[in-house]
Amino acid sequence: MSVIKPLFVKGPSSVARLCVFLLISALAMVVDVRYQHMETIRSVLSLAMYPIQYVVNAPVSAVHWMSDSLSSRQALLEENTKLRQQNLMLRSQAQRFASLQTENSRLRELLDSSVRAGERVLVADLLAVELALTSRHVVLNKGAQQGVFLGQPILDADGVMGQIIHVNPISSTAMLITDPEHAIPVQVNRNGLRAVATGTGKANELELLHIPNNADIKAGDLIVSSGMGGRFPVGYPVAQILSVTVDPSQPYARVTAVPRAKLMRAREVLLVWPEEPLDQNLVSQADD
């Protein structure tokens, strides 16, 4: 048993080592922010970190599983009836939607404008893991293997949730629309007024930027994605205007909105592959 610790260890001094590591960190950060090269390193490292996230998520998903499997027959029957009714209603709406869609594309062809095709979607689960306190990010259990790509929009049943910012082999990170770093091009559904909605960092608030004081916008208006910039598909609901504060001394009105998507409660999200070329879309529909 020897527990002798060397008092005079040879090798580079600790100050020198610290300097080297500081230099590497600074370099890594600059490259990470300015260029995309670090994404490969990040995705490899996050594969190693995935077990940790998986274990952290396990108790939460176990509780969900328990509550699912322990719910009574009566409750399940009721839920089933409700879902069946809902399904019937949605299907009848979808019928009309299909005919409208064909009509729309025919009209667009007549106008010689590009034909918009439908989107492909995939359901992903949110992992119950907490990321940095200062950001509104979430982790999904689908990654590059399922075809997730950088900048991909995510939705829930009620509206736009955000977009993918890191893609890893079997998981990915998404930024919610309420993150202060996030902005989404939107338009008012009622009159087509265009604006940009940014996150405020608060859990349930968006802000619309650069709205003139005399713009036609009022509380209760629905705002939908405008598709400008090509990142988000057109026409998905984003938020509902909460308040419009006009201060004549300011150049712009202060407009706040509440996101439609259940950002804090969702367990499942939809990943969207927007606007594939028409012929490919026909093939995938034929496959279904």
Next chain:
Amino acid sequence: MSMKPLIRHNNGWIIVVSMIVALMLTSMPLPEIVQNWRPAWALLVLIYWCMALPHRVGIGSGWLFGLCVDVLQGSMLGQHAMGFAVVAFIATTVHQRIRVFPLWQQSLIVGAMLAIEMLLTYLVRGIADISDVGVVYWAPLVASIMLWPWVFIILRDLRRKARVY
């Protein structure tokens, strides 16, 4: 480094496991009320090992550990790694002094180290133009100082029982 064979490194897995547990605690979902007060688990564990076994856990391992936190939290790669390396440097440099301090005094020193890390991260975030979150950014510091004595006692007992040296 000719002394190397004299040191019998044993039970190193305890160190790794404690770090993994710290990473789990870092990413564990918490109720909304206490969310902002989540202690800096990873840093506390790193400081303990740097203090107790400075010949095994130092700047390099601290940096790597910080990189893991960066990946887990989705922050810039290197943001936490840099702070962790600095904290590891300070902790290994002063380990002989703070080891013999009473616990409350240790907590204060640990708090100072955490503050340096957070200040560094704060500056880096400022340079990278990441928006400020206000005073709530510093809440983990208070929670960490309060928790240090417990972290210290638990890890010390673990280290003694498992004879990690």
